[in-house]
Amino acid sequence: MRKKVMSEWDAKAAYIKVPDDGLSLVGFANALPCHPSEAETIARYLHRKKLVWLSMRAGHGKVFPAAMRPGRGRPKALGVEDRPLLDPDLARFLGTVHPIFLKIRLLLGSDPGGAWNEHQALKAEIKFAVAVEATKLTTACRAFLAKHPAIPVTALRGALWLDRPHTMPIVAQTQPDLAMAGSEQLQAERPKGRPRLAKSLTDEERMIAYIEAAGPAGIAAYEIVNKGKIARDRVERIGEMFENMGTIRSAVVRLSDRGRKGTRYFMRKYGEPVIGEGGRLIVV
Secondary structure: HHHHHHHHHHHHOOOOOOOOOOOEEEEEEEEOOOOHHHHHHHHHHHHOOOOOEEEEOOOOEEEEEEEHHHOOOOOOOOOOOOOOOHOOOOOHHHHHHHHHHHHHHHHHOOOOOOOOOOOOOHHHHHHHHHHHHHHHHHHHHHHHHHHHEEEEEEEHHHHHHHHHOOOOOHHHHHHHHHHOOOOOOOOOOOOOOOOOOOOOOOOHHHHHHHHHHHHHHEEEEEHHHHOOOHHHHHHHHHHHHHHHHOEEEEEEOOOOOOOEEEEEEEEHHHOOOEEOHHHHEEOO
16 A cells, blocks of 8 residues: 555656745645645655655755755755845835825824814814825825836835835825725826916906815905906905805915915805914815
């Protein structure tokens, strides 16, 4: 019975092609095939018959071709290329954007917690600052891809998620292109010029167009005066009319801590403007 089993091992070994860099005992068992518990016994038998070369080191065995049998020690792999697990340029890029991720984590750590209504202004400011850092990350990614066109977007996105699995979901909330299922259109896009308003528009149409184009940040009354060549008192009357109609909102705010306060108009669809300490507008 034992002799019959050994002859079967000899027959199987004749068809096994062991690579130059060797096989682990598990890989050798899969190649035969046989049960992993029998792999070492079979390898030792074939080693004695000089059909393979079995090298044992620290309790771990590895099977090499018989032709690579050296005088002593484990044979060196021939022609085996040690490829890096991550593209070197991509690895350097991850180090470059590390400060962005660090700042996002610090901002998130400064969140006082609790309900939104308890610290509305502070939470809105943190949310805005995180969105700014996320935008910086997207800009850096676009610049990197433009410089290294051979690296696919999926590889860059995968490296970011592998390196920062806890921070990237926060980034993806405002930067959908960097989400795991993001689009392939991450390369820098050409800036699109804003369409000019027709000269035939009335003051009301011109003013509402300016407010609509301003987005959540709104637009100051003096900006409408300068852009639309509309008198200041006329702007105020039109603004009051639109506000009574429920189309827009207005607030007296400043954009910076030291800036002057002034009337600013917002589309109602963006909600109530968030005003921080000292009348500073916080864009959510």
